[in-house]
Amino acid sequence: MTRLFNDPVAFADEMIDGFVAANASQVRRVTGGVIRSTVSTPGTVAIVTGGGSGHYPAFGGLVGQGLAHGAAMGNLFASPSAHQVYSVGSAAHLGGGILLTYGNYAGDVLHFNQAQERLTADGIECRTVVVTDDIASASVDEKHKRRGIAGDLTVFKSAAAAAEAGYSLDDVVRVATLANERTRSFGVAFTGCTLPGADEPLFTVPEGRMGVGIGIHGEPGIDETDIPTADGLAELFVSTLLGELPDGVESAEGQRVGLILNGLGSVKYEELFVVYRKVAELLTEAGVTVVDPEVGELVTSFDMAGASLTLFWLDDELETFWRAPADTPAYRKGSVVAAEQAPIVELTDAIDDIPDASEESKAAAAIAAEVIEAIAAVVNENADELGRIDAVAGDGDHGIGMNRGAQAAQAAAADALTRGAGAQTLLTLAADAWSDRAGGTSGALWGAALTAVGAELGNTAAPTRETVVAGVHAAKDSVLKFGAVPGDKTMVDSLVPFADTLSTEVAAGARLADAWATAANASTAAAAATADLLPLMGRARPHAEKSLGTPDAGAHSLALIVQRIAIVLSEQKRDN
Secondary structure, three states, rough: OOOOOOOOOHHHHHHHHHHHHHHOOEHHHHEEEEOOOOOOOOOOOEEEEEEEOOOOOOHHHEEEEEOEOOEEEEEEEEOOHHHHHHHHHHOOOOOOOOEEEEEOHHHHHHHHHHHHHHHOOOOOOOOOEEOOOOOOOOOHHHHOOOOOOHHHHHHHHHHHHHEEEEEHHHHHHHHHHHHOEEEEEEEEEEEOOOOOOOOOOOOOOOEEEEEEOOOOOOOOOOOOEEEHHHHHHHHHHHHHHHHHOOOOOOOOOOOEEEEEEEEOEEEOOHHHHHHHHHHHHHHOOOOOOEEEEEEEEEOOOOOOEEEEEEEEEHHHOOOOOOOOOOHHHHHEEOOOOOOOOOOOOOOOOOOOOOOOHHHHHHHHHHHHHHHHHHHHHHHHHHHHHHHHHHHHHOOOOOHHHHHHHHHHHHHHHHHHHHOOHHHHHHHHHHHHHHHHHHHHHHHHHHHHHHHHHHHHHHHOOOOOHHHHHHHHHHHHHHHHHHOOOOOOOHHHHHHHHHHHHHHHHHHHHHHHHHHHHHHHHHHHHHHHHHHHHOOOOOHHHHHHHHHOOOHHHHHHHHHHHHHHHHHHHOOOEEEE
């Protein structure tokens, strides 16, 4: 378990502060994460990585000469927000464009894509390569759905070395894409990991047993076996990875591989060396030459006891990049020429201006602030249960993320109200705070939803039943743009019936409060019905069968929220 912390909510921020203080010669803090503190070659491509905290050395520990130029660092096991990624990308940009590269998780994809759009709008050429190395998370036919685990390093390293060599953005993308296509990983775990302040691990493995095919966010494995000997684990790793060769590799014999035997947090280096002894022997017997193996902790999962093996199938170009020197706080290879310290430029976020608003809109903003306060309260009351539901087949962080986001939204709304904000401005600032603080999929979805509602309400006219309905439908449409549809076992399964029922009730002449209550009941019933669905998106997808009988955490949290809002609306003395 994690023992050393202050306020669990502040853990990630305090960790980043300490990390930067300890490595000031190599990294510098900016809004959203870290960038190199050393001078980089102007006009070259900047490599920006990122993901949730809790995986050190990934992601901040891999920022430095020969590797990443910046890393967006989200909260624990939660993707960084679009604002964080945008901020880090803007600070790291060298004039040659930006490659965003990160593990293939729904929340990361949502936020990094939004950041890419913003960077592109600013005139910065920006491209993306997601890492999909974990063979346990999807079949070969659906390898684009695979998650990124320790193979992150091979892609980051290859892309960064190409950038250091002066490659164009197109060629850096080509190298990163090839590196990803030629990387395969497979992991196991003996215990789950416990987040700061939590009483229980995100998942458990029975004593003497081993979870097979685990992820790095507390996702349980796809199978379970007795714990083998070290040689037995080596045989499982090697046989599994040699069983799936990448395109262009017809036979393992005669091939060269980069290799990572990765500890996930609590497996000691000495144990890893015992396993590697047999891994090296088995690969030699298969006619495979290992090039510059890495044995240690490269992508961890807090205190999880587990390990993974990554094979990176090399060609001449990729081998050059795999061998290239690098010097970062947590990863060193070869010898680099020490770069000078970059001049310190203060990068601060401007305080949001509050646009003018009518008195009617300010009154609506006060109600909106009350609604957000109610949301924060109900999320806080149910955070543990939401985490428990999410942990059945996912990573168990839904309650934590929702709580962080809702609390941040409440604080932002309260501040906006004191500064005279109208309804749209208040909801937009609350949305930004929610997305920024929560990260993850839920942060992106709720940020988009609140923004959409605010846009419909505006800052001038008093809201009506019709504009509220339009706002809810705009929120629904903004969430649907992220790709989920009813039946996927997501928040959408609860949101769509809520929005449709609200529209029907208002069209029939019902008061807003009454229509909302009826729609909230429909949402609650739909959320409960997700217990009978198999997840088709997100981190729960690889463990679909495990989720049968349990509702989707996102659908359930939305139902709780709209029910609590119904209470707030019923207390308003309004006829419309």
